Amino acid sequence: MKLFLLPLIVLFFIAFLLYPLGILLGQSFFVEGRISFDYFRIILENPFYRDCFINSLMIGAWTTVICLAICIPLAYVFLRFNFPGKLIFNTLILVPLILPPFVGAIGLKQVLSRFGSLNLFLAELGLVNLANPPDWFGAGGFVGIIFLEVIHFFPILFLSVQAALANVDPSLRDAAANLGATPMRIFRTVTVPLAMPGIFAGSSIVFVASFTDLGAPLIFDFQTTVPTQIFNMINEPDNPVGYALVVMTLLIVSVLFILGKKLGEGNYAMLGRSASYDSTIHLKGAAAWLVTAAISVLLLIACLPHLGVILTSFSARWFMSVLPQEYSLQFYKEVFTLDLTTISMRNSLFYATCSAALDAVLGVLIAYLLVREKFVGKTLLDVLAMVPLALPGLVIAFAYYVAFIREPFGGGVLDPRQNPTLILIIAYAINRLPYIVRAAYAGLQQTSVSLEEASANLGARPLQTILKITLPLIAANIIAGTIMTFSFAMLDVSSGMVLAQERNFFPFTKAIFELMGRITPTAPAIACAMGVLAMLFLALCLWGASKLLGQKMGQLFKA
Amino acid sequence: MKIILEKVVKRFGETVIVKGADLTIEDGEMFFLLGPSGCGKTTILRMLAGFYDPEEGRILFGDKNIIGTPPYLRNTALVFQNYAVWPHMSVFENVAYGLRVRQVKGPELDKRVNAALAQVKMSHLSERKPSQLSGGQQQRVALARAIVVNPDLLLFDEPLSNLDAKLRIEMRDQIKRLHAQTRMTSLYVTHDQEEALSLATRIAVMNAGIIQQTGTPTEIYNKPANAFVASFIGEMNFIPHTSKLGQALHVPEGKKIGVRPEHVRVSPQRDLPLHGTVLISTYLGSKNELTIKTLEGEEIRAWSPEFIPEGSSVTFAVPDNHMHFYPIDDPVASH
Structure with a gap:
């Protein structure tokens, strides 16, 4: 089996990973046939591009720092204490994930802009002067962007910090308490150092x-x-500045990724866990309600964009008032009648389904080869399957675009200008492939080989064993991973923005973007109605995945 | 330091785990809590360390009731079953942790850490990380980490049960020697009777949240207070008065007798009062374990110094001075 599959998988990686990356690097490092760093110098010397890098780095840094400041205490509270509503919060905290930040931005603008709900509400209370209302988005939207990124990404960090803290054997904390360390000292000298690899991975x-x-x-x-x-x-596919920008981004990401790996090497396989006993503390009275209230406020703020999107989608008239003046369902009707919206939703469903299916098949095959077979170049396959972890969606999309519009692929089935369907499906799939491979890999490793041997011993052929024994045993992992691939493909912005150039092929996120650009006054409401439908759909997907995985939800977001 | 538990009750929700325990651990003693898993012995240990507090009763360290005192103010030191050696610190740092917490610094710190490492024969590995150590070595680090702070009470939570048989005996001797040198007041929790009999000054046998008997190892083995203790420690035949064998031995009404297999006398000749055949014979070198079937089809276990093949006719006797009498419905330990 491996003789037949291995070359196909290798070919896939060459065509859709190595080749596009090669084109990308080649175009940015080769100037007129020789190696050169000219383009990078140009970028660094140009004050505009320098500002771009500074801004993006600041967005990344602030988002990460604020997320950490929220998530470390939050995860610690979840780990150590019981308080009213804990179970519900555990699910609600995932809600911000089901809306891409830019759809949230539409809702957020309605709530927080200069004449948005919040300022109008505060004005009614006499706290804000509408002649000069405060600008919550600050610095031309810079603060708004960070705010959106924080509320969208903190659940991911929360899940990895929570998993990292939970992985610290409670008896290691007990040992420190027993030797006289105060709770604060235990947190500083035992809990955080041991959880550091997980915290760093989530932060990156x-x-x-x-x-x-x-x-x-x-x-x-x-x-x-x-x-x-x-x-x-x-x-401007011939302008080398684009390549250089992408490669610089890639460089920054790779440095982070390698740093993370180095730090992860200190990942302490917990040496024989102690018998499990419940070490959570039941909070009572004021302390309990204080925790509950604080988390409720946090979640309320995190759901502001969602509220804004939902309200906008129903509002027939909403101008200079805290809440809409008139409600209507007409925009939902329009979502299902307008060409742009119906086609884009159909496209998104198709792309997401195909990429999830492709990922499931590839993921299981690669994991199976890595865990159960022996062959030359196994490490290489492992590395190839993990490389997309270090490739942001935008980088992959850009690389695909520039690689497949030129010879020998230009004009063919892979050319995104002709028809981006195939290349979009592959882009979505390769983005999430490492996660599925890892899920299947973990599943296979936990499944004892002797279960498969028992099947072979009783006369089952290899394929029968895989179908009847192996797959059912790792099915939960695979299905959950597939659902996540599907959701991420639905939520993706950059691949669709870059690769889908013609309206017929737009995924729904790009259709929303297109609607936002229109001057018709109802366009934002239709965009929001689409956003609400997507939210409902994705909430359903996440709920399904969490049912399958239970407490192991954090695994899906780990890098 | 003398440790006293008075009528200690611990509940988790509806379940009562410890049902009124009274214990006194004398200063310098190596006191054992012995019982099957789930009997409440670890709960008592964790209450002494301060990880839980009891719902009722008092716990005295010296003459001070320490209930409500958080673990880090108790000055106990616990050796964990799974070692709980911090993987991100070197051996030296692990041992130094408790001293640093107590503001010990400089040469004094080095001196005490090195002395503790020398006591457990780990000096040469002080710069290693725990992941480079074997299980036995990690447990020695845990031991050094505990004794270095001079605790008022040294606690052992099944410290040998994750080790293989040979290491277990080595560590057992190490702990014995260490206690002989330091005379630290210790409480040791285990389900392994050999550990208890070989190390303990005194043992309390626990079952189902209740302390069944407290005494020295010989008292516990030779005069078990009830059928549970008798069957949990060592092997014991129980012969109820309702059985044919019980009637032959004149067991009083409503009673059963307990007799240990090593006290049942067996002979291949016809010189003893009771008759049977050997059903199973297991040769173990220093002794032979026999299961003898009486003519009425009842079974009794006996150890004999000489090998007797299966199927042989034998005679046997149960000496009066080795009979223990218990109520017929007194519960026994399930193995």
Whole structure:
């Protein structure tokens, strides 16, 4: 079996990973046939591009720092204490994930803009002077972008910090308490150092994701960031500045990724866990309600964009008032009648389904080869399957675009200008492939080989064993991973923005973006109605995945 | 330091784990809590360390009631079953932790850490990380980490149960020697009777949240207070008065007798009063374990110094001075 499959998988990686990356690097390092760093010098010497990098790095850094400041105490409270509503909060905390930041931006603008609900509400209370209302988005939307990134990404960091803290054997904390360390000292000298690899891994995901997020700066029309400039360069595939920007981004991400790996090497396989006993403390009275109230406020703030989106989608008239003046369902009707919206929703469903299916098949095959087979170049396959972890969606999309519009692929089935369907499916799939491979890999490793041997011993052929024994045993992992691939493909912004150029092929996120650009007054409401439908759909997906995985939800977001 | 538990009750929700325990651990003693898993012995240990507090009763360290005192103010030191050696610190740092917490610094710190490492024969590995150590070595680090702070009470939570048989005996001797040198007041929790019999000054046998008997190892083995203790420690035949064998031995009404297999006399000749055949014979070198079936089809276990093949006819006797009498419905330990 491996003789037949291995070459196919290797070919896949060559065509859709190595080749596009090669083109990308080649175009940015070779100037007129020789190696040169000219383009990078140009970028660094140009004050505008320098500002772009500074802005994007600041967005990444602030987002990460604020997320950490929220998530470490939050995860610690969840780990150590019981308080009213804990179970519900555990689920609600995932809600911000089901809306891409840029759709949230539309809702947020309605709530927080200069004449948005909050200022109008505060004005009614006499706290704000409408002649000169405060600008909550600050610095031309810079604060707004960070706010959006924080509320979108903190659940991901929360899940990894929570997993990292939970992995610290409670008896290691007990040992410190027993030897006289105060709770604060235990947290500082035992809990945090041991959870550090997980915390760092989560932080780097958040940093990279907010650094490379294209949607939020686009909606705020904040042009001085790296992702927006890369996006603009799509129209000039011969301009080397675009390549250099992408490669610089790649460089920053790779450094972070390698740092993370180094730190992860100190990952302490917990040496024989103690018998499990419940070490959570039941909070009572004022303390309990204080925790509950604080988390409720946090979640309320995190759901502001969602509220804004939902209200906008129902509002027939909403101008200079705290809440809409008139409600209507007409925009939902329009979502299902307008060409742009119906086609884009159909497209998104198709792309997401195909990429999830492709990922499931590839993921299981690769994991199976890695765990159960022996062959030359196994490490290489492992590395190839993990490389996309270090490649932000925007980088992959840009690389695909420039690689497949040129010879020998230009004009063929892979050329995104002709028909981006195939290349979009592959882009979505390769983005999430490492996660599925890892899920299947873990599943296979936990499944004892002797279960398969028992099947073979009783006369089952290899394929029968795989179908009847192996797959059912790792099915939960695979299905959950597939659902996540599906959701991420639905939520993706950058791949669709870059690769889908014609309206017929727009995924729904790009259709929302297109609607936002229109001057018709109902366009934002229709966009929001689409956003609400997507939210409902994705909430359903996440709920399904969490049912399958239970408490292991955090695994899906680990890098 | 003398440790006293008075009528200690611990509940988790509805379940009562410890049902009124009274214990006195004398200063310098190596006191054992012995019982099957789930009997409440670890709960008592964790209450002494301060990880839980009891719902009722008092716990005295010296003459001070320490209930409500958080673990880090108790000056106990616990050796964990899974070692709980911090993987991100070197051996030296692990041992130094408790001293640093107590503001010990400089040459004094080095001196005490090195002395503790020398006591457990780990000096040469002080710069290693725990992941480079074997299980036995990690447990020695845990031991050094505990004794270095001079605790008022040294606690052992099944410290040998994750080790293989040979290491277990080595560590057992190490702990014995260490206690002989330091005379630290210790409480040791285990389900392993050999550990208890070989190390303990005194033992309390626990079952189902209740302390069944407290005494020296010989008292516990030779005069078990009830059928549970008798069957949990060592092996014991129980012969109820309702059985044919019980009637032959004149067991009083409503009673059963307990007799240990090593006290049942067996002979291949016909010189003893009771008759049977050997059903199972297991040769173990220093002794032979026999299961003898009586003519009425009842079974009794006996150890004999000489090998007797299966199927042989034998005679046997149960000496009066080795009979223990218990109520017929007195519960026994399930193995």
